[in-house]
Amino acid sequence: MRRVESGTVGRPRLVALLDEGVQRRLLTVVADAGFGKSTLLGSWAAGRACAWHTVRAEDGSLSAMVSGLVGALRRQVPELDTIPAELQSPRGPDADAEQQTRALAYAALLADALDANLSNDLVLVLDDLHELDPAAPATKLVEGLIRTAPPNLHVVVASRTPMPFGIDRLRGRGQVLEIDATALAFTVAETLAVLENVLGDGTEDLAEPLQSAVHGWPAAVRLAVEALRTAPADQRATRLRRALRSDGPLYDYLAEEVFAAEPPAVRRLVAGVAVLPRFGAELCKAIGLTDSAETLQQLRTRGLLVSAGEDDGYELNPLVKNFATDRLVVDDQELTELSLRAGQWFESVGEHRDALACYQAVDAARAARMLTERGQAMVSGGMAETVVAAVGALPAELRDAAMDQLEGEARQVLGDWQGAMECFDRIIEPEGEIPVAIAWRLGLIHHLRGQTDVAIATYQRGRIDGRHPTDEALLQAWWAGAHWLRGEFEECRALITAAYETAKVSGDDRALAIVHTVLAMLAAVDSDPRGNSSHYVRALEHAERAGDLLQAIRIRVNRSSHHISEGDYALGLQELDIALELADRAGFAVFRALALNNRGEALLRLGRLDEAIGELEASRALYQKLESKRVAQPLSVLGEVYRQRGDRALARACFEEAIPMAEETRDMQSLVPSLAGLARVLAVEEPERAAELAALARQAVDYGPVLGLSGALVALGWVTLHAGNQTGAAATAAEAAAISRKRRDRAGLADALELYAAAGGGEVLHEVLNIRRELGDQLGEARAELMLAGRTNGPEGRELALRAHQQFLAAGATRYAAAALATSDATGPAPVRIECLGGFRVLRAGKAIQLGEWPSKKARDLLKILVARRCHPVARVQLLDLLWPDQDESVASPRLSVALSTVRSVLDPNKRYPPDGFVGADRATIWLDGEQTAVDVELFLHDAREGLNTGDLRLLRAAEAAYSGDFLEEDVFADWAAGMREEARALYVRVARVLAERGRRDPDAAAGYLLRILQRDQYDERAHLGLVSAFQASGAHGEARRAYRTYVQRMAELEVEPAPCPGVPTRL
Template sequence: MSVVEGTSLAATKLRPPVPPGRFVRRSRLDDILDSGVDGHARLVLVSAPAGSGKSTLLASWLSGRPEAVAWLQAEESDSDPARFWSYLVEAVGQAHPAAAIDLKPVVAGSNGDDLVVVTALVNALAAVAGPLVVVIDDYHLIDNGSVQRGMERLIDLCPHQVTIVLSTRIDPPFRLGRLRVRDQIAEIRGADLRFDTDEASGLLGSLDRALLDQLCGRTEGWAAGLVLAGLSLERVTDPGEFVEAFRGDDQFVVEYLRDEFLATVDANDRRRLLETSILEQLSGALVDAVTGATGGARWLSDTAAVNQLLIGLDRTRTWFRYHHLFRDLLRLEAQQAFPERIPGLHARAAAWFESQGDHGQAIVHRLAAGDAHKAARLLLIHGQRLLAGGQTETLRGFLEQLGDVAKTLTWCALFYGWCEYIDGRYSRSESWLDTMADVAPEGFDHTPAISLRMNISLARGDVATALATARQVSATDQLMSYSCDLATATGAAYAWAGLADEARRALRFAAEKAAAERFRTAHVLALVYQAIVEFDSAASAQTAASTAIDTAQEFGLAAYHGVAPAYAIRARTGDDPARAHADATHALNLARRSSTDLALGFVLTACGDTLIGLGDAAGEPLLAEARSIFARCPDPGVAGRYLARTESRHGLAEAGNGRAAALVEQLTEREMAVLRYLPAEMSQRDIASELFVTLNTVKTHCRAIYRKLGVGDRKAAVQAAREADLL
């Protein structure tokens, strides 16, 4: 299949279908569409049932318009947010290549986050010179809430020179009433699309006008019904008798196509039609590969010339698709005619797509063929691309279709782990990593899973476990050999542990590696963690936070939740009260969207600290919320220490929770032995058992440790011990 360079995005999805050889220019509908664009309507909505002629209308109308066009043919698989926005960005890029260059990594890096992507897309569209019409055909196939929210926001914010056109069978879940009141919408409905007698005459040729009137009445002007009637009128000897019997409703169409159309076509044509019905799109080479015949290109061209139910997708007459109603019928017929051959047809299609490098379509057909193991082997390659592109919903869908096979393969378990982590289900993610370890063969390299393990630990607020892993990574050459996400996770672990020198080295390398790999989210996160490292020095922190924010804005990631700590740090270290308040508010809005406990607790603390300093009563509750979040974290690291210091400074906690300038008193050998167990998730009773002492002895040692470190609890003791180089 033709694909967009460097991606698995089908180019044929990004072009309007070619108008059929016989089509009618419907000026009354063109006028409605024209008025929508010329009147700068935010949305042009074409909403009507299947077979109403929506796509043909839009394609023919656009051929007469001067504006640049971005066309997207939606499919069910496009409900994955990252996949949808990637296609839409690529569609815009077909009209304005420069606009898409910076947007592609934003989509991938944010996993299709609607707030991030739409903000960047609106900014890019605002810079486009000249009017642009953005068309999404078959929008009813999109059923993802995030995409729906993003599209409604895009419609609200779109620059005046951009018009959004949606073709759909059902109305989108937007606040259409608001657009109508504001006169910001143009609409074409099913009743509008019904052909009248004059229009039907252009579609059907020289049929007697009385018969045309009768046929329009029987079909209610339904385009698909009229097209089918036209196919038969060329063969019948008595048009009047045919029109009298023809109805044109959905059930009749099914019966008609089966009993009249398929029964009369040549046997070879019928076989090709049924065999190729498994395909979403068709080319000559693909038809030949699936059917085992030759001459597929000529067959497609000849068929499309006489059958408007085979729709051309490009000007070169290379790619085609069946009308949806026709395709569905062909599939039903194929299932009845030769069900045992269908898996083999899918296998042939899969082999062809694999030979073309389109692993996504190859996986779809391998799964349809019932060959889960070959699909899984393809996913080893394609799954990495899906993760890199942020298409986790598509990846999860493939994994779920693999069923039990996914539980037996290391890479499938790892992909599942990443999907669960990104969705915030850390226990499930860790469980999949355990599965990966269980099924791994001897000598298997577990390094690709290390960054995920560190991210899970940090997400849970378990800095001690993440730090232990980071130290193991630093002791090898793994940072040099693997992708930037490993270096970023390692630097993050050091940053949250307060180990500044180690963090600076890892994060500097992470930022350089992310820039080289064009992994913009990892690049921004590395800069954000650098700001956290410098937090104790106001001037350095302000500079580092501003660098992170400026870079995020340059990359179109200013609305990415991962940037929240940088806004919080800039708020806390700045000297402009108005900007500090605005930064704190923005940081809170971002952090509450999708942040981990550690990052959210830190942002709440920094913003609470800032707002209290500005005299805002909203600050103190933020500190209380941070305290409740850190209470469930095994080891919140410097974030927990910062909260304790902030509460102490504002008179909200005992002064003993502040930073200790130095040890009050050296720890004894037995106290050091107990201290080494404090970062672990072990109770005092468990520690006593490990050290072969009584529970009371451990309690006594803990009280002494807290006193000597100048802290009031176990978590603060762990972080204070790190800062004193005792851990």
């Protein structure tokens, strides 16, 4: 906290305003220099529970600002002590691109720590906030803290400029009190108090003319009074009138008056310290400016110096500093010597940043010497930004390979991996060996970008000669990991064996962490779950001991995969919550994307499909932003979500997009599941391609013992079964089950047994059902119950089918829910059902019409258009324009007749109904008979409108469940589908919002509805804020934090001020 100057004038009216202001979330004190903001706040805060941070220009970086805030707050909240160590860890390659995410993550971290540990009100003063650029990440940090802080933290901001972010919403809620220059200006009474403090009694006649002349500007009042200090009492009025008649800048004139009366030693002292970053009595004595601490204290008392903090010595008053720099003349040689002596003193006491600043001002060679000797220590000590700036400022003749390497390592620590690569590239030759320390760092940049081929080529160039065991172990281990990603397990095994021996020699925790990580990955493909778990435990211990955030995040993400594969989804999600928070703060967007992917997979296994889609879409978007081929991973899992939800068109699109990218990078974790998933989708849609699909599934299996092997075998089994080979399918299922048992993969075992039962291999469905229930797998449980229902007669079978129907509905798998309901319905399915929500599908008597049964795409389009026209008659002329816009009517009209005939033939191939039983026609129009044909979008519209009009929850829930996707998603560019799509989507959002609002007592259900709204409109503010509240109500605080950060980012894209976090109650 800034120390209170003696002789400070009491200002009770402003103190009352401050006391009122700190009952609110934010108090702003905004005025230009010299209005006494810091003095006022310092005297007011002295008797209160208060944390104080004076913002400096270097606080613009996120790490500096977080460190400053932690330093201020930890006196009241010691639990924050662990954060500074984290800040010194290397940042991710995406730290610059993800500055907003990092800032909001740190704001949430601080807010959570304060919420958990603050029992009483605390005031946080941020002085000189104008030092921050409005676009700086530190500004976003301050904004995030204000919006998410607990109600007993009150933020006071002092600044020369208005707040650098919007506060209109806070102001509108009565959560802001603002004090400006008008309020800060001295009154006549306060001006008189200053006169009496300095000059004593008898100054009443001076107060009003002084206050009027300077308009109450406190700095001018104080300096004018100082100028009168040496004047005899009878000459004060005359001197004051002369000073106030100055034609030049008033403050400079008054300062000239003051310093003209000072002894030369004081003038030299002020001019000398003006060039120093900060100073104190010990430094001034060491460099020969003054021997007297009392002199400094007197200058502070007079307002010419201000305290730089409790332990940081002094700074010149900003206005005095400007005056001293411009007006107080000191010999240049003397100033140079003062700066050098100050640099030596700072260096001797370990203040490297200040020492470097002094050297840089006067002697580049000394700055280069210091960087050579102390640069590595400065980088590891959290001063990488200072090092980068200092190296960049060196003249060309002082830059050498060592400086390039130092800058490269510093940039990598800061997350500027592209800049680091450019530095390293300046050092290395195009071919041949390169220093091992550069090789592994440069290779890692490509590795984390998903460019494993380039990474391996770079690792291969590293010079391994036993001289640098730590760097050599790191290189070999990362190199081994790259081979593992490509499914090259023997190469991986050979390299990690060598790396393990080298790491043991070095004893370095970073090296041992990566070695045990790769050994754990190998144990996974070797079907050794105990070894996998053991190595990850040891890897995390080493990574945390080393303070290596990159590896700690990676290990937690990898361990989540291990937990998910064993069916412990809760533990997997717990690991991912930690990993995501660390990745957000450190700027490892690539690991954030991977963690979101793994969360999506866990949520899929739990049947929480809407949440899974949200996480996977976020992962996909982040990988695409990074231009990473690893986007194949979320695409693969997203395809599986859609497949299990029954949206085969979307599933197929995802798998087909993922496969070529995964093939290019040999990403086996994405390629094998994508091939397997595509084979399963096509086996249902196009069974006539049995041989081709079998080859596709066999390709997935032939990649060997990758993590997706059991899933690939199950896919092969289903393709085999669809081709009519029950024996082959059962044998493949048995092989998949054996692998799953060995790997403790209970979900994989249930998948294999489900296939085994379908192939007639035995009565194992009850075992499948038990496994699914133990895992909490709603979808798997529903599938098993539906299969059992098909084998169980009477009421028991119908009960099983109805239970499966409810499970499918709860998970959002509406198409499977409809199939289950049809199984339970004694009346049987509708003769023709047309599904257009989430994709186009037609069912005859409950069985889907395969794509191959449609001889004409135009016939399918004709049926879609008739559905889009709400079963109303459509003029033949209009249909001709829509289907054949470039054809003459004489040519197109016969084609329309053929298309109509085709539609009728496909819907009723056995001629069981009259020709116009489903599609009617006359000479002028064609229509779909809605009475004879069940159309999902029509049923949805009916239930939605009735439910909204009557408030009937049963109808609303039925409508919400029926909306499995937008109308004709595959025809997104067809104008004739747009009207129906927008109408249905808008109606769905209304239904989902009503259900969310009426379901507040069930926050999990409410969250599901809100997530579905956001899938359709990512900028829906009410849905975002409702989702945050729902997560908080259900105790999912980590998800609530991430949801709020996503909301803030969406509002930033629209340049809209975000609302405060809903979890922070309003308090007046």
